[in-house]
Amino acid sequence: MTDVHWNRLTAAELTELAARDAIVLLPVASTEQHGPHLATGVDMFLGMDGCTRIAKKVSTHRPCIVAPSVWMGLAEHHVAFGGTFTVPLTVWHALLRELCRSILRAGFKKILLINSHGGNVSALNALTVELSMELDAKIATTTLYTVAQDRGAYANILEDQKGVMHACEAETSMMMVIAPDCVRMAKLPDAHGPNSTRESALARPLHVWKSFKDLSATGVFGDARRASAEKGEKLLDAAAEGVAELLIKGEPWN
Numbered sequence: 001m002t003d004v005h006w007n008r009l010t011a012a013e014l015t016e017l018a019a020r021d022a023i024v025l026l027p028v029a030s031t032e033q034h035g036p037h038l039a040t041g042v043d044m045f046l047g048m049d050g051c052t053r054i055a056k057k058v059s060t061h062r063p064c065i066v067a068p069s070v071w072m073g074l075a076e077h078h079v080a081f082g083g084t085f086t087v088p089l090t091v092w093h094a095l096l097r098e099l100c101r102s103i104l105r106a107g108f109k110k111i112l113l114i115n116s117h118g119g120n121v122s123a124l125n126a127l128t129v130e131l132s133m134e135l136d137a138k139i140a141t142t143t144l145y146t147v148a149q150d151r152g153a154y155a156n157i158l159e160d161q162k163g164v165m166h167a168c169e170a171e172t173s174m175m176m177v178i179a180p181d182c183v184r185m186a187k188l189p190d191a192h193g194p195n196s197t198r199e200s201a202l203a204r205p206l207h208v209w210k211s212f213k214d215l216s217a218t219g220v221f222g223d224a225r226r227a228s229a230e231k232g233e234k235l236l237d238a239a240a241e242g243v244a245e246l247l248i249k250g251e252p253w254n
Contacts, residue, residue, distance in 0.1 A: 004055035006067045014065075018107030022063030023247060025051045026099065028124065028141075030073035030117035033081035033212075035167035035220040037191040039182035040083045042171055044071045046236075047116030049178045050144040053240035054114070054247070061248045067103065070095070073120045080213040093127055097134060104137050110253060113141040114243070118166065140252045145170075147242030148235075157234045159226045164235075165196055166212075168222025173232035180229070191224035193217065 003009060006024075009017075027047040034042045051066040058064035075086040087095075096113070103111055115124050121143055128141045148154060149163040154170065164170040172191065175183050193216035212219060246252070 004052060004059055004065050006065050009065070015107060017063050017065060018109075020063045021109060022065055023058065023110045023112060024065055024067055024103050024108045025055055026067045026103070026111060026113045027051045027069040028073065028096070028113050028115045028117070028120060029069055029071055030075045030085070030119065031071050032073075032075040032078040032084040032086075032117075033219050034171065035187075035191050035193075035218055035224065037184045037187035037224060038167050038172060038175060039179070041071075041179075041182065042167070042175060043073070043117040044069050045179050045182070046171065046174055047114060047144060049174075049236065050116065050239050050243075051114050053236065054244045057240060057244035058247045064247065067099070070099065073117045074123055075117070075119050077119060077210065077212045078219070080211045081219050089123060092123070093130070096127060097131055100131055100135055100137065100139055104135060109138060111137065111139045112247070112252075113139065115141060115143045116145075118143075138253050142243060144239050144243070147246065148238040151242060153238040153242065154235060157231050157238070160223050161195065165221035166216075167191065167220040168224055169226040169231070170222070170235055172224040172227035173229065174235050175232070176227060176229040177232035177236060188225055188227070190218060191220050193220035193222065196221040 029043040029047040031040050033040060048069050055064040055066050072085045072087055074092060075084050078084040079086060100111055113124060124141045128139055132139045145164045155162045158169055160169055
C-alpha cells in the first residue's frame with residue numbers, strides 16, 4: 001500500500017495500519033488573506049503537501065498516514081482584509097478534540113498535529129496539553145517549518161529572511177511549486193511589506209493583539225518579489241526532512 005492519505009484508504013486498510021501502530025499526521029491550517037498575490041488557501045495547501053512529504057519519508061521506516069486537513073484556524077487578525085475564516089478558541093478546541101477522538105476510536109495511538117498557520121501556534125501548544133489529558137492519549141504538535149528553521153536550513157535558501165513569515169518570499173516560493181495557479185504573478189510587484197521574525201516577536205516584553213492591517217498595508221510580511229519555484233522545492237523538502245527525521249527516531253514519544 002503506497003498511498004498515505006486517510007481519505008484514499010478503506011476502513012479495513014486503516015484498521016490494519018492502526019494495528020501496526022501507524023502515526024497519524026493531522027494538518028491544522030487556516031483559510032485567510034495572503035496579500036494581493038496569493039490565494040486564501042495557502043496554509044491548507046502547504047500544510048497538506050508538507051504532511052504528505054513527511055508521511056512518505058517516514059513510511060519507508062514505519063507506517064504513517066495523513067488525516068484530512070483542518071482548513072480553519074484562529075485568524076481574527078486577518079479578518080480586516082476580507083476573505084478570511086476564523087472561529088473562537090472554544091469552538092476550535094472542541095473540533096480538534098473530537099477529530100482526535102475519532103482518530104483514537106479508529107484504533108490509532110499516536111497523533112501529531114502539524115500546524116501551518118502562525119496564529120495557531122500558541123493555542124496548539126496549550127491545547128495539546130489539554131487534549132492529551134482529556135483523551136488520555138499521545139498527542140503532540142509542531143509547526144511544519146519549525147525544525148528546519150531552528151536548524152538554520154532556510155537561511156541558506158532565502159535572500160531576505162531567515163524563516164517563514166506571511167505571504168513572503170518563502171510561502172510564495174513554495175506555492176509556485178505546489179499550486180502555481182494560485183499565485184497571481186501580475187501582483188508580485190505589490191507583494192511586499194515589513195519584516196517580522198519569530199525571534200523579534202518573542203523578544204517584545206509586552207504582548208497585545210493587533211490587526212494584521214495595522215502592521216502591514218499589503219497583508220504581507222516580507223518580500224515575495226524574491227520568490228522562485230527553485231527556492232520553493234528546497235524549502236518544502238527541508239521542512240519535510242526535518243520533521244520526518246525526528247519521527248523516524250521515535251520522537252516525540254520515545
